[in-house]
Amino acid sequence: MASLFGLVRRNWLMFNPPEVSKSTAPLRFGILGAADIGPQALILPAKSHPGVVIQTVAARNPQKAKAYAQKHGILKVVDTYEDILNSPDIDCVYIPLPNGLHYEWALRALKAGKHVLLEKPSVNNEAEAEALFKSPLLNRPSAPVLLEAAHYLFHPAWTVFMSYVTPAAVSSAKAVLWVPRWKFAADDIRYRYDLGGGALMDLGAYTASSLARIFGAVAEECEECVTQSGTYDERCDRLYKARYRFPGGVYGEMEGNLKAPLNQLSPDIHVTHKPIVVPNADAGIDVPEGQEVVRTRKIKFTTFVQPSFFHSIQVDDEFVLRKVGDTRGHVKKWTDKKTIKAYTFQEAGIDQPGEAHWATYRYQLEQFVNKVRGREVRQWVDGADSINTTKMIDMAYTAAKLPLRPTSTYTS
Ligand SMILES: NC(=O)C1=CN([C@@H]2O[C@H](COP(=O)(O)OP(=O)(O)OC[C@H]3O[C@@H](n4cnc5c(N)ncnc54)[C@H](OP(=O)(O)O)[C@@H]3O)[C@@H](O)[C@H]2O)C=CC1
Numbered sequence: 001m002a003s004l005f006g007l008v009r010r011n012w013l014m015f016n017p018p019e020v021s022k023s024t025a026p027l028r029f030g031i032l033g034a035a036d037i038g039p040q041a042l043i044l045p046a047k048s049h050p051g052v053v054i055q056t057v058a059a060r061n062p063q064k065a066k067a068y069a070q071k072h073g074i075l076k077v078v079d080t081y082e083d084i085l086n087s088p089d090i091d092c093v094y095i096p097l098p099n100g101l102h103y104e105w106a107l108r109a110l111k112a113g114k115h116v117l118l119e120k121p122s123v124n125n126e127a128e129a130e131a132l133f134k135s136p137l138l139n140r141p142s143a144p145v146l147l148e149a150a151h152y153l154f155h156p157a158w159t160v161f162m163s164y165v166t167p168a169a170v171s172s173a174k175a176v177l178w179v180p181r182w183k184f185a186a187d188d189i190r191y192r193y194d195l196g197g198g199a200l201m202d203l204g205a206y207t208a209s210s211l212a213r214i215f216g217a218v219a220e221e222c223e224e225c226v227t228q229s230g231t232y233d234e235r236c237d238r239l240y241k242a243r244y245r246f247p248g249g250v251y252g253e254m255e256g257n258l259k260a261p262l263n264q265l266s267p268d269i270h271v272t273h274k275p276i277v278v279p280n281a282d283a284g285i286d287v288p289e290g291q292e293v294v295r296t297r298k299i300k301f302t303t304f305v306q307p308s309f310f311h312s313i314q315v316d317d318e319f320v321l322r323k324v325g326d327t328r329g330h331v332k333k334w335t336d337k338k339t340i341k342a343y344t345f346q347e348a349g350i351d352q353p354g355e356a357h358w359a360t361y362r363y364q365l366e367q368f369v370n371k372v373r374g375r376e377v378r379q380w381v382d383g384a385d386s387i388n389t390t391k392m393i394d395m396a397y398t399a400a401k402l403p404l405r406p407t408s409t410y411t412s
């Protein structure tokens with residue numbers, strides 16, 4: 001009962017966050033486009049951040065921008081995206097445009113000297129990612145900050161999950177993500193090839209980046225990728241099932257479905273480890289001289305992308321006590337199973353700010369502001385991570401015999 005109350009309270013507060021008064025010189029954000037995701041990903045999280053105000057929005061249709069600003073308490077509306085970049089009262093730009101426009105507008109914003117919070121997936125393909133994240137604009141003294149908004153990596157649950165993963169010992173992993181079938185119309189940006197659509201782009205940005213973190217490396221090859229296309233454009237997948245080979249000959253799988261039926265809703269990660277000899281301190285027993293403990297670990301992380309709503313991390317360990325190096329016999333065997341949840345870092349014994357109702361996006365905003373302010377940053381997604389994600393998405397499209405998403409013709 002107490003946990004049901006906690007769930008309701010946490011989720012209510014997530015969408016009705018307590019507003020805080022702002023610091024004397026908060027970072028002023030401009031938003032390019034009156035996008036659906038804006039309120040959840042930035043506008044609500046900003047309400048509880050003393051160092052952030054949402055200053056300005058622009059949309060292609062000024063009436064839409066005005067209505068969006070009124071609804072969400074945004075201080076100012078300007079006519080064009082370009083006007084935001086030219087505004088001296090803007091420090092940071094949030095880019096929730098269709099994927100195919102990310103490259104151009106991120107570069108334009110960096111050129112204007114603005115810090116950039118860029119929606120996932122960062123860009124359309126690896127070539128764009130190389131050009132963006134290795135841009136000289138990011139290599140100057142006091143260069144602006146650029147972050148791909150892989151928000152789930154900022155939540156304490158991800159940190160706790162990874163504390164149970166030993167990347168070098170992972171033998172297999174699978175990441176699955178779904179969207180209920182009624183969520184997006186047939187002509188949504190996710191089904192528009194010209195705008196960088198596709199389930200691999202949309203959901204693959206999460207499943208691919210999670211596999212790269214779990215294995216501690218980018219995949220060597222996508223050996224198989226099966227897709228089903230949407231009805232709008234057959235180059236845009238609505239479903240994918242991909243199998244990657246990682247260094248060391250181990251395999252990671254990922255599945256995503258933008259039109260999932262109710263009985264297939266399972267946004268989970270499963271990780272299996274090879275048996276490894278654990279340090280005596282991790283064995284949970286006093287290990288006698290001449291003996292060692294071998295652990296085989298399985299982990300299931302439920303709701304890994306939106307852990308703020310609800311999540312669980314199940315860790316199942318099998319232990320074997322044996323004579324050192326005796327791979328055939330054993331002295332004793334036992335198991336240990338636990339289920340962990342972490343809505344705050346404090347709950348996980350980590351000294352870092354947060355509230356149980358903070359969404360992944362709020363945790364992300366905290367670190368983004370820290371980075372811009374030159375403070376210590378505890379979780380981050382760097383350019384190499386974002387490039388790796390695009391590499392893995394490209395590999396999957398190639399294996400599926402679908403074209404890579406088009407490279408922008410924009411030159412700065
Ligand atoms: N972090 C997360 O949890 C999520 C991230 N996303 C990401 O955010 C981005 C936007 O997604 P979402 O908010 O669902 O999409 P929307 O379609 O709601 O928003 C996209 C915005 O892009 C603008 N736009 C500019 N040019 C075009 C064009 N040619 N066609 C269509 N729109 C255009 C529109 O702005 P205008 O108002 O100016 O017309 C529109 O508001 C994507 O990159 C997506 O992957 C999406 C959902 C969740």
Ligand SMILES: O=C1OC[C@@H](O)[C@H](O)[C@H]1O
Nearest residue numbers: 120178179183202203305
């Ligand atoms: O980023 C996202 O996360 C949630 C999904 O519903 C959505 O398709 C996607 O863009």
